[in-house]
Amino acid sequence: xxxxxxxxxxxxxxxxxxxxxxxxxxxxxxxxxxxxxxxxxxxxxxxxxxxxxxxxxxxxxxxxxxxxxxxxxxxxxxxxxxxxxxxxxxxxxxxxxxxxxxxxxxxxxxxxxxxxxxxxxxxxxxxxxxxxxxxxxxxxxxxxxxxxxxxxxxxxxxxxxxxxxxxxxxxxxxxxxxxxxxxxxxxxxxxxxxxxxxxxxxxxxxxxxxxxxxxxxxxxxxxxxxxxxxxxxxxxxxxxxxxxxxxxxxxxxxxxxxxxxxxxxxxxxxxxxxxxxxxxxxxxxxxxxxxxxxxxxxxxxxxxxxxxxxxxxxxxxxxxxxxxxxxxxxxxxxxxxxxxxxxxxxxxxxxxxxxxxxxxxxxxxxxxxxxxxxxxxxxxxxxxxxxxxxxxxxxxxxxxxxxxxxxxxxxxxxxxxxxxxxxxxxxxxxxxxxxxxxxxxxxxxxxxxxxxxxxxxxxxxxxxxxxxxxxxxxxxxxxxxxxxxxxxxxxxxxxxxxxxxxxxxxxxxxxxxxxxxxxxxxxxxxxxxxxxxxxxxxxxxxxxxxxxxxxxxxxxxxxxxxxxxxxxxxxxxxxxxxxxxxxxxxxxxxxxxxxxxxxxxxxxxxxxxxxxxxxxxxxxxxxxxxxxxxxxxxxxxxxxxxxxxxxxxxxxxxxxxxxxxxxxxxxxxxxxxxxxxxxxxxxxxxxxxxx
Numbered sequence: 001x002x003x004x005x006x007x008x009x010x011x012x013x014x015x016x017x018x019x020x021x022x023x024x025x026x027x028x029x030x031x032x033x034x035x036x037x038x039x040x041x042x043x044x045x046x047x048x049x050x051x052x053x054x055x056x057x058x059x060x061x062x063x064x065x066x067x068x069x070x071x072x073x074x075x076x077x078x079x080x081x082x083x084x085x086x087x088x089x090x091x092x093x094x095x096x097x098x099x100x101x102x103x104x105x106x107x108x109x110x111x112x113x114x115x116x117x118x119x120x121x122x123x124x125x126x127x128x129x130x131x132x133x134x135x136x137x138x139x140x141x142x143x144x145x146x147x148x149x150x151x152x153x154x155x156x157x158x159x160x161x162x163x164x165x166x167x168x169x170x171x172x173x174x175x176x177x178x179x180x181x182x183x184x185x186x187x188x189x190x191x192x193x194x195x196x197x198x199x200x201x202x203x204x205x206x207x208x209x210x211x212x213x214x215x216x217x218x219x220x221x222x223x224x225x226x227x228x229x230x231x232x233x234x235x236x237x238x239x240x241x242x243x244x245x246x247x248x249x250x251x252x253x254x255x256x257x258x259x260x261x262x263x264x265x266x267x268x269x270x271x272x273x274x275x276x277x278x279x280x281x282x283x284x285x286x287x288x289x290x291x292x293x294x295x296x297x298x299x300x301x302x303x304x305x306x307x308x309x310x311x312x313x314x315x316x317x318x319x320x321x322x323x324x325x326x327x328x329x330x331x332x333x334x335x336x337x338x339x340x341x342x343x344x345x346x347x348x349x350x351x352x353x354x355x356x357x358x359x360x361x362x363x364x365x366x367x368x369x370x371x372x373x374x375x376x377x378x379x380x381x382x383x384x385x386x387x388x389x390x391x392x393x394x395x396x397x398x399x400x401x402x403x404x405x406x407x408x409x410x411x412x413x414x415x416x417x418x419x420x421x422x423x424x425x426x427x428x429x430x431x432x433x434x435x436x437x438x439x440x441x442x443x444x445x446x447x448x449x450x451x452x453x454x455x456x457x458x459x460x461x462x463x464x465x466x467x468x469x470x471x472x473x474x475x476x477x478x479x480x481x482x483x484x485x486x487x488x489x490x491x492x493x494x495x496x497x498x499x500x501x502x503x504x505x506x507x508x509x510x511x512x513x514x515x516x517x518x519x520x521x522x523x524x525x526x527x528x529x530x531x532x533x534x535x536x537x538x539x540x541x542x543x544x545x546x547x548x549x550x551x552x553x554x555x556x557x558x559x560x561x562x563x564x565x566x567x568x569x570x571x572x573x574x575x576x577x578x579x580x581x582x583x584x585x586x587x588x589x590x591x592x593x594x595x596x597x598x599x600x601x602x603x604x605x606x607x608x609x610x611x612x613x614x615x616x617x618x619x620x621x622x623x624x625x626x627x628x629x630x631x632x633x634x635x636x637x638x639x640x641x642x643x644x645x646x647x648x649x650x651x652x653x654x655x656x657x658x659x660x661x662x663x664x665x666x667x668x669x670x671x672x673x674x675x676x677x678x679x680x681x682x683x684x685x686x687x688x689x690x691x
Contacts, residue, residue, distance in 0.1 A: 130212040141270045147211055148195070149188030154219050156184030157258055159629040161230035164636040165596045165622070166652045167238045167247075168643055173230070174254040176639045178261025180632045185262065186269075227251045237623045241596065241651040276300040321467045325434065329359045329462040333691050336366035343418045344368050345389045351414055352390065358459060360435035361389040367439060367690035374451045377683065385446045386423060386454035388414040390483075392435070392461060404479045407458045408486035420454030421490065423500050425667065427455045428487060430480050430506030430513035433468030435459035438507045439690040441532065441659040447680055448660075449669050454500065458483050465509045466641070469537075476509055477516025484517050488527070501529040503667055508599055508653065511536035511543075521545055524589060525566055530666035531589040534655045538603045543591065547612075556612040557595040557619040569593050571620065571650050573661035574681075590662040592655050595619020598640035599653050606634035621651050657685035 132144040160180045161173070168176075203211075231249035239245050280296035287295065338354045339347040344365045346354035357365060365387050374382035390407045420426055427445060429437045437457050446453050460479035461468045468476070484504070491499050504524075506514040511533040518524040521542050524531060536543040546567060550559035561567045563582055567589045570576030577590065593600055601613050610628045618624060627633075641653075649656025660681040664672060 127213070129209055130216050131208065141267070141274055143270070145185075145266075146189055146192045147208070147215065148192040149185045151215065152188030152191070153181040153185035153262060154223070156629075156632060157181040158223070158226050159627070159632045160636065161226050162627045162629075162632075162636075163230070163233045163237045163623050163625055164633070165598045165601065165626075165640045166241065166644055166647055167234050167243065168639060170248060170250045170254055171257065172639050172643065173249075174257025175261065176632075176635050177254060177258035178265075179635050181258055181262045182265040183631045183635075185266065223255060224251060227254055233623065233625050236625070240623055241621050241647050243647060272300065272304060318467060318471060321463060325462045325464060325467075329434075331359055332362050332366075333359070336362055336691065339365055339368055341368065341370070341384050343384050343386045345387065345414055349417065351410060351417065356391050356393070357389055358391045358435055358462060360431070360437070360462075361391050361459060363691035364389050364437050364439075364442070364457065369443060369446055369451070371451060374447060377447060378450050380450070383451035385451040386415075386418045386420045387442070388418065388420065388454070388456040389437075390414070390456075390458040392459045404460075404475075404482035405486075407479060408482040411456050411458060411483055412486050412490050415454065415456060415487070415490070418454065420456070421494060421500060422498075423454045424449055424452040424669070425454070425503060426487070426491075426500040427453065427503045427505055428480070428484055428514075429455055429457040430476070430504070430510030430517075431457050431459055432507070432509045433461050433463050433465035433476075435462060437510070438534070438655075438659070440655075440657060440684055441505055441507065441534075441663075443690070444657070444659045444680065444684055445663050447683070448663055448672065448676075456483065456487070460513075468509060473509075473512075473539075476513035480506075480513040481517035484527075501667060503530045503532070504528050505532045506536075507534040507655065509537065512540040515540045515542040518542065521561070521567060521589075525587050528587060530587050532592075532659060532662040532666050533589070534592040534658070534662075535597050535599050535653050536591065536593070537599055538601055543593075546591075555615070555617060555619070557593065567591070568665075570658070570661075571595060573658050573665070577661060577665050584665075588666045590666050592650075592658045592662060594621070594650050594652065594655070596621045596647075596651050597653050598637045598644050602637045602641060604634070606637055607631055657681045660684055 131147070134143050157177045157180060160177045227249075228251060231247060231251075234249065235245045235247050238247065276296060279300060280292050283292035283296050286292075341347050342349045344350070345352045346357050346362065346365045352361075354362065368385055368387045371382050371384045374385075388411055390411045392403075392407075415421060415426075425445065427442075429442070431437055435457075437455075442455050445455070458479050460475040461472055463471070487502070491502065504514045504517075506512070514531070514533060515524070515536060518527060524542060533543070538544070546561045547556050547559050550556070550561055551563065554560035558569050558571070558576070560569075560580065564580045565582070565585050566587065568577055568579075568584070569591045571592070571594050573590070573592060595613070596619060601611060603611070605611070606628075608630055611633075613619070613622075614626065614628055618626070644653035646652070648654060650658060660677060664677040
C-alpha cells in the first residue's frame with residue numbers, strides 16, 4: 001500500500017481532502033461546541049466523505065502528499081491546508097519536504113467570487129443553529145445571551161416606546177429604551193437562573209434552536225413596526241400639547257442607541273461577575289469554599305457600591321455639575337445691569353454687594369421694573385418695587401450665626417433698609433436649586449400693585465435643581481423656614497393695621513421649599529395671607545397631603561380639597577379657579593399644576609406601582625395611549641423631566657402667565673377687575689421673560 005493508502009482513524013477528523021477550495025475558518029464560534037454544526041464548507045463540490053476503514057482520496061486536480069490520509073487528533077484541525085497552486089509538503093506545513101529555515105509562504109487570498117459564497121454559508125449555518133454554547137463554564141464574558149433574558153429585555157424595550165407625559169426626541173427614546181432593556185435583561189437573567197436551580201431538566205437542542213429561530217424572525221420585525229408606531233403616538237401627543245406635529249424620528253438610530261447601551265451595561269456586568277468569581281477563587285485557597293463565596297460576594301458588592309457612589313456619582317457627576325454651576329454663578333446674563341434703585345439688593349446702599357449676589361441673584365435684582373415702567377403700563381402713579389435677595393454665602397459680618405440664621409438676619413436688615421415693611425404686600429419667594437425666582441411671578445405681583453410690593457428670597461444652593469434634590473434637598477426647607485420665621489417675628493413687632501399682607505410663592509423646588517416651611521395645609525393658611533405655588537414636586541409634603549385627602553370623585557391631577565373653600569388647583573386658571581362655584585374664602589392658596597408635568601408626578605413609587613394620575617379620567621393633555629409598565633414608567637418620567645421645558649405653557653413644567661390669574665385670585669388689590677387680569681395676562685404672556 002502506498003503512503004496515501006493509510007487508513008483514516010474513524011475517531012479523528014479528516015485532514016483537507018481537496019486542494020480546490022480555500023482554507024476553512026478554524027475559529028468559527030458556531031462550531032465551538034464540537035458538534036460540527038455551523039461550520040461552513042468552503043467548497044462543497046470538492047468535499048469527499050471519509051469512511052472509517054477506507055482510503056482518503058485526493059480531490060481532482062490535486063497532488064497527493066503527506067497530508068492526505070494522515071491521522072488527526074480529535075478536536076484539532078489538520079496542520080496542512082491544500083490550496084490551489086501549492087505543492088504538498090511545501091508552503092504552509094512543516095511536514096516532509098518542508099525546509100524549517102525557509103519563510104512560510106502565505107496562502108493566496110480567496111477569490112472575490114468566493115466571498116459571497118462564504119457569507120451565504122455562514123448565514124445558513126447561523127440559521128440552522130442561531131446560538132452558541134460556551135466551550136467551558138469559565139467563559140464569563142464571551143457568552144451567548146440568555147434567551148429568556150433577551151426576550152424580557154426586548155419586551156421592556158418595546159414598552160418604552162409608548163408615549164408618556166411630554167413628547168421626547170428620538171435620542172432620548174433610544175436612551176430610555178436602552179436603560180429599560182438592561183433592566184429587563186437583568187430580571188430575565190434572574191428568572192432563568194432560578195429556573196435552572198429549581199428545574200433540572202433542560203430543553204433539547206431542537207427546542208432551543210426553534211426558540212432562537214422564532215426570536216430572530218419576530219423581534220426585528222416587531223421592533224421596527226413598534227418604533228414606527230411610537231412616532232405616530234409622539235405626533236399625536238405633540239398636537240395634544242399645542243406643538244407642531246412635525247417630528248424627526250430616526251428608527252435605526254433609536255434601535256442602535258438602545259442596543260449599544262444594553263451591550264455596554266451587559267459588558268460591565270459580566271466584567272464585575274468575572275472579578276467576583278476570580279476573587280472567590282483566590283479566597284478559596286485560604287478559606288473554606290462557603291466562607292470564601294460569602295466574603296467574596298460581600299467584598300464585590302462593597303466595591304461596586306463605593307465605586308458607583310463615591311467615584312462615579314460624588315467625584316464624577318456631582319463634582320462636574322458643581323464646577324459648571326460655580327462658574328455660571330460667577331457670571332451675569334447679557335442685558336442685566338446693576339440696579340440704580342436703593343430699594344434693591346446690590347444697588348446703592350445695599351448690605352449685599354452686586355458681585356456677591358450670584359448669577360440668579362443678579363438676574364432677579366437687575367431686572368426689577370422701574371417706577372416709570374409701571375406708571376406707563378398702569379396709566380397712574382406707581383412706586384419703585386423692593387426686591388431683596390440674599391446669596392448662599394452671606395457677608396462675613398453675619399458669619400457668626402448658622403448659615404440659615406445669618407441669611408435670615410441679613411434679609412430682615414435689608415427689608416428694614418428698603419422700607420419693605422411699609423408696603424402693601426410682602427412676598428417670601430422660595431428659590432430653585434440654582435436660586436432662580438420666576439420673573440413672571442414677581443412682575444405679575446408688581447404690575448398688579450403698581451410697585452407697592454416687596455419680594456424677598458434667599459439662595460441655599462447654586463446647583464441645578466436635580467443635583468440639589470439629590471445632595472441637599474433639606475437645605476431648601478431649612479433656609480426658607482428660617483427666613484419666614486425671621487420675617488414673621490419682625491411683623492409681630494408692628495401694629496396690626498400697619499403690617500403688609502404676607503404671601504408666599506415658589507415654583508418647582510421653590511414650591512417644595514415653601515411647603516417644607518409649614519407643618520400642614522392648615523398651618524400654611526393660618527400663617528400667611530395667601531400662597532401661589534406652581535409645579536410642586538411630588539415629594540412636597542403639603543401637596544401630597546392635599547392629594548391624599550382630596551374629596552371623593554376628584555382626580556389627583558385636579559384635586560378638590562374640602563370643597564375648594566380655601567385651596568384650589570388649576571392648569572387653565574382662567575376657568576379652573578372658578579370651580580367649584582361655592583364660596584371661596586380667604587386666606588386662599590392656589591396651586592398651578594399641569595396634568596402633564598413630570599416634576600409633579602416623578603416618584604420612586606413608579607418603579608413598581610401604578611400611579612393614580614393614570615386613572616380615568618386622564619388629564620386634558622395626556623394621551624389615552626399612555627400606559628404603565630414596571631420600571632419603564634419610572635425611566636420614562638425621569639427622561640420627561642429633562643424635556644419638560646420644551647413644551648409651551650400650560651403643559652409640561654411650563655406655567656407662563658398663569659401667575660397673573662393666580663395672584664388675582666389669591667390677593668387682588670382694591671378695585672382690581674377681570675378686565676385688568678385679562679390685560680395683564682396678555683402683557684406678561686407676550687413679552688419675553690426678563691431672564
